[in-house]
Amino acid sequence: MLCVKVKIISNKKISQKYFKIGLEAPAIAKEALPGQFIMARLNNGYEPLLRRPFSIHRVKGQGLRVKGEIEILYEVVGEGTEILSQKKYGEYLDIIGPLGKGFDYPLPLTPYPLLVAGGMGVAPLVFLAEEIKKCQSVKVSKCQTLVLIGARTENQILCEKEFKNLGYNVKIATDDGSHGFKGRVTELLEKHLRSTKHEARSTIYACGPKPMLKEVAKISFEHKIPAQISLEEYMACGIGACLGCAVETKSGYQRVCREGPVFDTKELLL
Amino acid sequence: MKTSVFLGSVRLKNPVLAASGTFGYAEEFKDLVKLDALGAILTKTITLKPCKGNPPPRIVETPSGMLNSIGLENDGVKNFIAEKLPYLKKLKTQTIVSIAGDSTEDYAELAKRLNDAGVSALELNLSCPNIKVLKSQSIKESKLISQNAKATYEVVKAVRKSTKVAIIAKLTPNVTDISLIAQAAEDAGADSVSLVNTFLAMSIDVNTRRPRLGNITGGLSGPAIKPIALRMVWETAKAVKIPVIGIGGIMAADDALEFIIAGATAVEVGTANFINPRAGIEIIDGIKDYMRKNKIKDIKELVGSLKTWQN
Numbered sequence: 001m002l003c004v005k006v007k008i009i010s011n012k013k014i015s016q017k018y019f020k021i022g023l024e025a026p027a028i029a030k031e032a033l034p035g036q037f038i039m040a041r042l043n044n045g046y047e048p049l050l051r052r053p054f055s056i057h058r059v060k061g062q063g064l065r066v067k068g069e070i071e072i073l074y075e076v077v078g079e080g081t082e083i084l085s086q087k088k089y090g091e092y093l094d095i096i097g098p099l100g101k102g103f104d105y106p107l108p109l110t111p112y113p114l115l116v117a118g119g120m121g122v123a124p125l126v127f128l129a130e131e132i133k134k135c136q137s138v139k140v141s142k143c144q145t146l147v148l149i150g151a152r153t154e155n156q157i158l159c160e161k162e163f164k165n166l167g168y169n170v171k172i173a174t175d176d177g178s179h180g181f182k183g184r185v186t187e188l189l190e191k192h193l194r195s196t197k198h199e200a201r202s203t204i205y206a207c208g209p210k211p212m213l214k215e216v217a218k219i220s221f222e223h224k225i226p227a228q229i230s231l232e233e234y235m236a237c238g239i240g241a242c243l244g245c246a247v248e249t250k251s252g253y254q255r256v257c258r259e260g261p262v263f264d265t266k267e268l269l270l
Numbered sequence: 271m272k273t274s275v276f277l278g279s280v281r282l283k284n285p286v287l288a289a290s291g292t293f294g295y296a297e298e299f300k301d302l303v304k305l306d307a308l309g310a311i312l313t314k315t316i317t318l319k320p321c322k323g324n325p326p327p328r329i330v331e332t333p334s335g336m337l338n339s340i341g342l343e344n345d346g347v348k349n350f351i352a353e354k355l356p357y358l359k360k361l362k363t364q365t366i367v368s369i370a371g372d373s374t375e376d377y378a379e380l381a382k383r384l385n386d387a388g389v390s391a392l393e394l395n396l397s398c399p400n401i402k403v404l405k406s407q408s409i410k411e412s413k414l415i416s417q418n419a420k421a422t423y424e425v426v427k428a429v430r431k432s433t434k435v436a437i438i439a440k441l442t443p444n445v446t447d448i449s450l451i452a453q454a455a456e457d458a459g460a461d462s463v464s465l466v467n468t469f470l471a472m473s474i475d476v477n478t479r480r481p482r483l484g485n486i487t488g489g490l491s492g493p494a495i496k497p498i499a500l501r502m503v504w505e506t507a508k509a510v511k512i513p514v515i516g517i518g519g520i521m522a523a524d525d526a527l528e529f530i531i532a533g534a535t536a537v538e539v540g541t542a543n544f545i546n547p548r549a550g551i552e553i554i555d556g557i558k559d560y561m562r563k564n565k566i567k568d569i570k571e572l573v574g575s576l577k578t579w580q581n
């Protein structure tokens with residue numbers, strides 16, 4: 001974990017209110033694991049006062065042309081993200097990271113990962129998908145990853161291409177049916193689990209809005225397959241000190257920033 | 271240049287402390303901050319028995335500040351001594367343990383156990399519900415211990431009797447005249463008083479018409495409270511002879527200097543730790559720069575050096 005000022009190497013609008021920012025952060029890129037996040041200070045003044053948490057969306061390792069980068073995918077929803085969207089190439093961003101406990105993906109045991117994203121929830125899953133790909137080519141050849149992406153409407157679907165480029169099967173659900181399956185991504189998940197013969201060796205990895213995650217948890221219990229979900233909570237410190245980000249679990253309150261953000265659905269009281 | 275200060279029997283190498291509840295048990299910050307450079311570290315408030323804390327959401331941001339309703343979540347004194355204290359003891363800075371209870375006996379018992387465990391200074395968090403403190407049940411109007419001078423006196427006295435450790439009485443600002451409460455703590459034998467804890471406050475989401483905190487109300491901290499805290503520290507420093515520790519919205523060296531000039535012997539940095547983990551260290555450096563620039567040899571010269579319009 002480091003607190004560093006890192007150089008902004010790109011900050012692009014993807015569509016509507018979605019942006020992607022690239023940061024030159026070799027030390028963080030080296031340590032980062034899928035599911036982990038950073039805390040970014042978006043203003044030097046007191047508005048907004050607190051840092052904002054963002055999942056690590058992608059990591060580019062040290063190479064000939066790159067120094068070790070991380071990417072953040074974000075949606076402008078308020079003051080802080082609005083300020084972030086206006087940052088320019090060459091400016092610096094004060095970040096702390098990598099933080100939290102990420103996804104656990106023992107591929108030899110569960111070679112059928114099911115990545116389920118709702119809205120902005122795709123952010124950490126792209127990093128996970130890329131890491132699964134790396135492990136897969138080394139350790140297990142039979143691994144088969146399915147990605148399910150849900151959004152309100154067609155132009156809010158994020159990262160479909162990124163997942164497809166990895167060679168994964170991607171299925172889309174939109175609330176209005178403008179692209180793919182009409183309905184919720186969790187219905188798509190149900191449908192898949194009912195038809196697959198690999199249910200027993202699947203693991204769900206999900207990120208998205210709370211109601212969706214609750215549904216994912218329910219499905220994981222009904223089908224008796226493990227599920228790891230990434231939670232969001234308001235955060236002040238992001239490093240486990242303030243106890244502000246508590247979530248109720250079977251063993252009492254736990255910190256989303258430290259014991260999470262990724263939790264096994266079996267541990268949670270949702 | 272001398273920056274060391276005394277709080278009763280305890281010497282601090284500089285007057286900048288990390289405030290209770292904003293610095294965990296220090297270990298959380300070890301990758302980010304040179305812990306040994308701080309004047310002292312206050313732990314999260316410890317209670318006798320483990321305490322679950324309040325339902326989420328527990329924090330919400332407000333203009334230049336934040337509300338929290340953590341609710342003293344901690345694993346109890348036994349686990350603290352076994353799991354957290356050994357790390358703190360290894361540091362080359364003072365550890366001050368913050369304690370709270372709901373009876374005078376709780377405070378005395380906590381003080382004794384921590385004294386036996388080798389702790390040399392305690393901060394009594396007196397912003398706790400005044401449940402079983404007052405022997406004379408005639409005074410029922412106050413909700414928190416340090417909203418009542420008599421209750422404050424009784425708790426400090428009980429701790430004084432049970433231990434020799436340095437006692438800091440931490441006061442709530444949710445009172446009419448904080449200097450009267452500070453005097454009660456002084457009379458009961460406190461070595462210093464620290465103020466302020468958070469201001470009781472709330473925030474509502476107009477779309478859902480629900481409170482933004484699970485606990486409905488919480489405590490306001492951060493830059494928003496600084497001017498009020500400063501005024502309270504100034505009033506208190508004039509009213510007591512023991513050292514006053516200033517707390518409230520200290521983000522940078524100038525903020526700390528304001529408190530010191532107003533009469534604070536030391537300061538605690540709280541919310542700032544979340545925004546800039548190195549805030550405490552930068553404040554120490556800033557104070558030293560200021561002393562150098564103004565040819566101040568001993569920080570004591572600065573304490574209470576406020577000039578009035580007459581001089």
Ligand SMILES: Cc1cc2nc3c(=O)[nH]c(=O)nc-3n(C[C@H](O)[C@H](O)[C@H](O)COP(=O)(O)OP(=O)(O)OC[C@H]3O[C@@H](n4cnc5c(N)ncnc54)[C@H](O)[C@@H]3O)c2cc1C
Binds near residue numbers: 235
């Ligand atoms: C571990 C973690 C990872 C995250 N990763 C990403 C990411 O990769 N990309 C991304 O776009 N966002 C992510 N978020 C959410 C992001 O932190 C918030 O959108 C951001 O803080 C909003 O800041 P703001 O100042 O723009 O909005 P604000 O003005 O603070 O808030 C705007 C609206 O969003 C709500 N909101 C803000 N923060 C949260 C929160 N933590 N939980 C629930 N509601 C919230 C507010 O109630 C308000 O309605 C993540 C959050 C967490 C906890």
Ligand SMILES: Cc1cc2nc3c(=O)[nH]c(=O)nc-3n(C[C@H](O)[C@H](O)[C@H](O)COP(=O)(O)O)c2cc1C
Binds near residue numbers: 289490495
């Ligand atoms: C998240 C949070 C938790 C806190 N927990 C405690 C606590 O356990 N005990 C205590 O005495 N004060 C606690 N405080 C109060 C601070 O120590 C401090 O008095 C207050 O925040 C004002 O200072 P600041 O404006 O610098 O934060 C807490 C404050 C915050 C923001």
Ligand code: FES
Binds near residue numbers: 235236240243
């Ligand atoms: S945000 Fe402070 S403990 Fe999690």
